[in-house]
Amino acid sequence: MNLVRNHVLISIDAGTIMAGxxxxxxxxxxxxxxxxxxxxxxxxxxxxxGATGQGVVLVVYPEGIYxxxxxxxDIPELVEEHLLKGRPLKRLILSEIPKQHVIKKEKTxxxxxQPRIVLKNSGIINPENIDEYIAENGYEAIAKALTTMTPEExxxxxxxxxxxxxxxxxxxxxxxxxxxxxxxGDIKYIVCNADEGxxxxxxxxxxxxxxxxxxxxxxxxxxYAVGASKGFVYIRGEYALxxxxxxxxxxxxxxxxxxxxxxxxxxxxxxxxxxxxxGAYVCGEETALIESLEGKRGHPRxxxxxxxxxxxxxxxxxxxNVETLANVPEIILxxxxxxxxxxxxxxPGTKVFTIIGNVTTPGLIEVEMGTTLRDIIYExxxxxxxxxxxxxxxxxxxxxxFLGPDMLDVKMDFVNxxxxxxxxxxxxxxxxxxxxxxxxxxxxxxxxxxHESCGHCVPCRLGTAxxxxxxxxxSSSKGRKDDIDKLMNIARVMQATSFCPLxxxxxxxxxxxxxxxxxxxxxxxxx
Amino acid sequence: xxxxxxxHCEQAQEEELYGKLKEVIEGHKGxxxxxxxxxxxxxxxxxxxxxxxxxxxxxxxxxxxxxxxGVITFYNFFSxxxxxxNDVKVCLGTACYVRGGxxxxxxxxxxxxxxxxxxxxxxRYSLGIVRCIGACGLAPAMxxxxxxxxxxxxxxxxEIIKKYE
Numbered sequence: 001m002n003l004v005r006n007h008v009l010i011s012i013d014a015g016t017i018m019a020g021x022x023x024x025x026x027x028x029x030x031x032x033x034x035x036x037x038x039x040x041x042x043x044x045x046x047x048x049x050g051a052t053g054q055g056v057v058l059v060v061y062p063e064g065i066y067x068x069x070x071x072x073x074d075i076p077e078l079v080e081e082h083l084l085k086g087r088p089l090k091r092l093i094l095s096e097i098p099k100q101h102v103i104k105k106e107k108t109x110x111x112x113x114q115p116r117i118v119l120k121n122s123g124i125i126n127p128e129n130i131d132e133y134i135a136e137n138g139y140e141a142i143a144k145a146l147t148t149m150t151p152e153e154x155x156x157x158x159x160x161x162x163x164x165x166x167x168x169x170x171x172x173x174x175x176x177x178x179x180x181x182x183x184x185g186d187i188k189y190i191v192c193n194a195d196e197g198x199x200x201x202x203x204x205x206x207x208x209x210x211x212x213x214x215x216x217x218x219x220x221x222x223x224y225a226v227g228a229s230k231g232f233v234y235i236r237g238e239y240a241l242x243x244x245x246x247x248x249x250x251x252x253x254x255x256x257x258x259x260x261x262x263x264x265x266x267x268x269x270x271x272x273x274x275x276x277x278x279g280a281y282v283c284g285e286e287t288a289l290i291e292s293l294e295g296k297r298g299h300p301r302x303x304x305x306x307x308x309x310x311x312x313x314x315x316x317x318x319x320x321n322v323e324t325l326a327n328v329p330e331i332i333l334x335x336x337x338x339x340x341x342x343x344x345x346x347x348p349g350t351k352v353f354t355i356i357g358n359v360t361t362p363g364l365i366e367v368e369m370g371t372t373l374r375d376i377i378y379e380x381x382x383x384x385x386x387x388x389x390x391x392x393x394x395x396x397x398x399x400x401x402f403l404g405p406d407m408l409d410v411k412m413d414f415v416n417x418x419x420x421x422x423x424x425x426x427x428x429x430x431x432x433x434x435x436x437x438x439x440x441x442x443x444x445x446x447x448x449x450x451h452e453s454c455g456h457c458v459p460c461r462l463g464t465a466x467x468x469x470x471x472x473x474x475s476s477s478k479g480r481k482d483d484i485d486k487l488m489n490i491a492r493v494m495q496a497t498s499f500c501p502l503x504x505x506x507x508x509x510x511x512x513x514x515x516x517x518x519x520x521x522x523x524x525x526x527x
Numbered sequence: 528x529x530x531x532x533x534x535h536c537e538q539a540q541e542e543e544l545y546g547k548l549k550e551v552i553e554g555h556k557g558x559x560x561x562x563x564x565x566x567x568x569x570x571x572x573x574x575x576x577x578x579x580x581x582x583x584x585x586x587x588x589x590x591x592x593x594x595x596x597g598v599i600t601f602y603n604f605f606s607x608x609x610x611x612x613n614d615v616k617v618c619l620g621t622a623c624y625v626r627g628g629x630x631x632x633x634x635x636x637x638x639x640x641x642x643x644x645x646x647x648x649x650x651r652y653s654l655g656i657v658r659c660i661g662a663c664g665l666a667p668a669m670x671x672x673x674x675x676x677x678x679x680x681x682x683x684x685x686e687i688i689k690k691y692e
Binding site for chain 1: 677
């Protein structure tokens with residue numbers, strides 16, 4: 001590696017590409033060349049820097065200065081001022097730096113240490129270069145597992161860490177692995193659920209775009225623990241950049257002998273295939289996902305048998321979320337007790353949230369489990385946009401719960417939220433200010449479910465259609481007296497009788513929106 | 528003469544496409560589990576999945592035509608009718624919905640003279656709805672082919688769409 005004077009990191013993700021990052025990158029490289037600085041300045045592509053809506057974002061190291069909304073026209077000035085003369089270009093410096101990124105300085109001890117487990121490398125390394133991942137202790141965890149741990153010990157470590165599934169269901173990962181390990185049969189599978197379809201959630205996409213090797217390593221460890229030699233990543237067809245980066249990463253890992261036969265000269269062999277989903281929300285449910293992997297309509301299956309005993313092609317199968325697997329290498333490398341140092345007693349570790357809606361800096365954050373909603377909104381996302389009042393938040397995606405202002409100080413983790421009849425779900429937080437019409441919000445959620453109901457079972461197929469009918473008439477101010485009761489009744493029946501979580505989970509957004517905003521919804525319906 | 532030439536040309540093009548489809552199917556031959564991957568590739572070639580393509584895929588992968596049809600109609604991504612050259616999709620995920628995704632859709636429907644799920648007569652545009660593309664920070668978002676547009680305004684929307692021939 002050449003020694004250079006400055007590193008310029010350019011965030012290349014779906015959001016910044018849309019803002020013209022490729023053009024900026026090209027202009028930057030050309031300009032650096034024309035100034036004769038090619039040997040001194042290195043331009044690196046990296047994943048999301050965590051800020052969305054700031055246009056093209058650049059970071060110049062070693063100063064660690066963030067520039068936002070950069071256009072190709074700005075580049076000559078930026079290169080001349082900062083890179084040639086060493087004077088930061090003030091007019092482009094981002095005033096709202098995504099807070100979690102300040103922690104990069106943790107290495108220099110300047111600021112309080114903040115957790116970064118899943119997003120450790122995201123926005124720092126070039127995701128398309130395996131060497132950069134390795135330089136950040138990448139693939140050390142799988143080496144440690146293969147050389148110093150038995151599969152049982154790896155499972156034990158995962159159990160002790162208290163890691164639970166980050167996709168929403170919060171099942172203990174180590175237990176899931178254990179069940180699959182103990183299940184009869186020689187052929188077993190690891191499936192990574194990257195069919196991120198929960199509205200408002202894009203954490204998995206940014207993990208995949210920012211650090212694909214971390215997922216590969218997590219799957220390797222899971223495969224070793226369970227005794228599987230084959231892994232699948234089921235990924236949303238719309239995630240073009242994630243697919244491209246992941247496939248590139250898999251190719252590199254194969255070249256390095258980190259995927260394939262006898263990995264690191266051990267007896268362990270493992271390979272990964274990427275499968276594209278075709279757009280069906282229900283496929284996020286693990287048995288529906290498995291059906292889809294088998295090339296069929298994505299209808300959920302009866303449980304039991306659970307996938308850990310009879311999953312893909314009737315073989316024992318572990319289905320883990322992207323974020324869950326991305327936690328695994330760090331746990332193996334640093335140990336369960338290190339992991340338990342983060343988060344709460346009952347729910348250790350961190351959680352990646354996507355925070356969207358009416359906040360000043362929407363984006364991706366990783367915080368300790370148990371951080372309050374207030375801190376997430378006001379400390380990390382810069383508060384409510386335009387100085388407005390907080391009205392409510394929809395936490396956990398469309399299948400999540402609405403929270404009112406009195407929930408601001410509740411600790412956000414899987415266990416604690418349950419006590420308030422809410423869920424963490426996928427970690428999407430949609431923040432609503434005083435101007436948002438709650439009836440309209442609920443309507444959007446119900447329309448979403450009607451569209452995504454797969455039609456397999458009656459309560460969900462008919463229930464979602466009826467709910468939409470009722471909410472539509474309410475929103476056109478033709479609501480009837482007993483409409484609210486009807487909504488609740490249908491939701492209750494669906495919760496009790498639907499075949500899979502899709503239909504069951506609708507009760508939550510309906511009941512919680514009525515709990516916090518019932519008066520408003522009632523009066524809107526009768527206007 | 529000119530029309531005849533075009534006709535030949537189209538025919539030749541079609542033959543070439545079917546030739547390519549055969550190659551695709553060869554790669555998945557007798558593997559029902561790879562149906563969705565094969566359909567992805569087939570739709571990439573043709574832009575949609577006409578009956579003849581469905582039949583060839585069914586035969587090649589050794590699944591019944593009804594199963595192929597069942598899979599195609601289950602997933603949003605697949606289409607059995609010809610699509611426009613440009614695929615305009617308005618995001619109606621929760622965040623975009625709150626920030627005016629519906630108004631965008633209405634505007635596009637009005638301007639293009641078609642409903643969501645339809646294609647303009649000149650086949651220049653297909654209009655559709657997409658459910659959350661993870662661009663929530665930039666709501667409301669619109670997807671044209673593989674390009675994502677964020678913070679789209681109804682007043683600026685047609686300007687963007689018209690850029691696509």
